Amino acid sequence: MAATDFDTTLPSIRQLQNWIKEKTSVEFKLMSGDVITGKVFWQDINCVCIVDANEEKTIVWKLAIAYMKARS
Amino acid sequence: MAATDFDTTLPSIRQLQNWIKEKTSVEFKLMSGDVITGKVFWQDINCVCIVDANEEKTIVWKLAIAYMKARS
Amino acid sequence: MAATDFDTTLPSIRQLQNWIKEKTSVEFKLMSGDVITGKVFWQDINCVCIVDANEEKTIVWKLAIAYMKARS
Amino acid sequence: MAATDFDTTLPSIRQLQNWIKEKTSVEFKLMSGDVITGKVFWQDINCVCIVDANEEKTIVWKLAIAYMKARS
Amino acid sequence: MAATDFDTTLPSIRQLQNWIKEKTSVEFKLMSGDVITGKVFWQDINCVCIVDANEEKTIVWKLAIAYMKARS
Amino acid sequence: MAATDFDTTLPSIRQLQNWIKEKTSVEFKLMSGDVITGKVFWQDINCVCIVDANEEKTIVWKLAIAYMKARS
Incomplete structure (x- = not known):
C-alpha cells in the first residue's frame, strides 16, 4: 500500500470525488508554501x-x- | 498499510474521536507553518x-x- | 506496517516507555521548528x-x- | 510497496508517460523550493x-x- | 516494513554499527536544520x-x- | 518494503550504480537545503x-x- 490510502469509502477520498462532480472551487496549501x-x-x-x-x-x-x- | 495507522484502539485515534464527540475546540500546527x-x-x-x-x-x-x- | 515501527523491544520505543514511567522532563524538536x-x-x-x-x-x-x- | 504507487493505469503515471511520448515542456516544483x-x-x-x-x-x-x- | 529498512547487511546500517563499535565522532544534519x-x-x-x-x-x-x- | 524501492532494474537505481562504476562527479540537493x-x-x-x-x-x-x- 502506498503512503496514502485510496479506499473510496474514506471521507477524504469521497470529498475529492464530490469536488470533481460538483466542479467546486478549491484551494490546496502545499508544504512547499505554494497555494494551488x-x-x-x-x-x-x-x-x-x-x-x-x-x-x-x-x-x-x-x-x-x-x-x-x-x-x- | 498507509503511512499512518487507523486502529481505533490507538490513543491517538481515540483522542480524535473524543474531540469529535465532545465538539472540543482544537488547534493543529502543520509542517507548512499553518495553524488550523x-x-x-x-x-x-x-x-x-x-x-x-x-x-x-x-x-x-x-x-x-x-x-x-x-x-x- | 505504518511509517514508524511500534515493536516494544526497540530501544526508541522502550526509551519513551521509560520516560513515561519515570515522569522524565523531555524536549521534542519538531520539523516545523516547534520545541515541545x-x-x-x-x-x-x-x-x-x-x-x-x-x-x-x-x-x-x-x-x-x-x-x-x-x-x- | 514503496511510498508512491507505480501502477501504469493511474492517471498520474500515465500523465508522465504522455509527457515522455509527447516531449512536453514541464515544470516540477520541489519541496526544497527548487523549480526544475x-x-x-x-x-x-x-x-x-x-x-x-x-x-x-x-x-x-x-x-x-x-x-x-x-x-x- | 517501516519507512526505513533495518537489514544489518545494509551498508547504511553497518556504518552506524561501526561508528558505535569504534566510538567515532559523528555529525548528523537534520531536515529541521539542527546539527547533532x-x-x-x-x-x-x-x-x-x-x-x-x-x-x-x-x-x-x-x-x-x-x-x-x-x-x- | 521501505519508503524507496531497491529493485536494480529501476532506472534510478541503475543510474546510481553507473555513477559508482564511472566515478562520475555528482551533485545532490537535499530538502534541508544542503548541496552535497x-x-x-x-x-x-x-x-x-x-x-x-x-x-x-x-x-x-x-x-x-x-x-x-x-x-x-
Whole structure:
C-alpha cells in the first residue's frame, strides 16, 4: 500500500470525488508554501489534478499537501 | 498499510474521536507553518476535517501535522 | 506496517516507555521548528502525548519529530 | 510497496508517460523550493528524470515533488 | 516494513554499527536544520541515539536525517 | 518494503550504480537545503554514500534527496 490510502469509502477520498462532480472551487496549501487554486479534475493514490481558470492543469502530489478546502 | 495507522484502539485515534464527540475546540500546527483551529468534524486514515466558527471545512492531511491539541 | 515501527523491544520505543514511567522532563524538536517540552503521557504508533507544567496535552505526530531528549 | 504507487493505469503515471511520448515542456516544483524545467526523459517508482535545453539530466525524487505541470 | 529498512547487511546500517563499535565522532544534519554531534550510542529501525561530550543523549528520528558523517 | 524501492532494474537505481562504476562527479540537493558534491561510493535502500575530494564520506538519506545530477 502506498503512503496514502485510496479506499473510496474514506471521507477524504469521497470529498475529492464530490469536488470533481460538483466542479467546486478549491484551494490546496502545499508544504512547499505554494497555494494551488482551481477545480479538481481527477485524483489517484499519488496525486490530485487541479485545473485553473485558464484551463492549465497542475498535478499536486498528495504527500505534499498540508491542507485542502472548498473556496467560499 | 498507509503511512499512518487507523486502529481505533490507538490513543491517538481515540483522542480524535473524543474531540469529535465532545465538539472540543482544537488547534493543529502543520509542517507548512499553518495553524488550523476549530472543531474536528471527521477523521480517516489520510485526513482530519476541521470546521471553523464560520462553518468552513479545512481538510488537513495527517502526514502534514506537527502537533495537535485541545484549546483551553 | 505504518511509517514508524511500534515493536516494544526497540530501544526508541522502550526509551519513551521509560520516560513515561519515570515522569522524565523531555524536549521534542519538531520539523516545523516547534520545541515541545513537558512529560510524556502516552505513545502509540502514530503519536506521542506530552503534558506540560499547566497539565496541557500536546499530541505530537512521530513523523514530525526531528529529535527528542531528556532535559537535564 | 514503496511510498508512491507505480501502477501504469493511474492517471498520474500515465500523465508522465504522455509527457515522455509527447516531449512536453514541464515544470516540477520541489519541496526544497527548487523549480526544475525541461522534458521528462524517464520515470520509475522512485524518480523522474528531466532533461533540460542543454541536455543536462536532473533526477528528481518523487517524494520531493510538490507539484508538476506542462509549461504553456 | 517501516519507512526505513533495518537489514544489518545494509551498508547504511553497518556504518552506524561501526561508528558505535569504534566510538567515532559523528555529525548528523537534520531536515529541521539542527546539527547533532557526538558518538552513536545505539540505533534501531526508527531512531539513532547520539551521546555528546556531556553524556547528554539526543534521540534522532531516522526520517528526519538529511545526512550523517564521521567528523575528521 | 521501505519508503524507496531497491529493485536494480529501476532506472534510478541503475543510474546510481553507473555513477559508482564511472566515478562520475555528482551533485545532490537535499530538502534541508544542503548541496552535497563528490562521487558516489555506495548506495543501499536507505542511503547513498558520497565521497568528496578530501576522501570525506557523507551518507545521505534517500528520503531527504530533492534531486541528483551528474556535474558537467
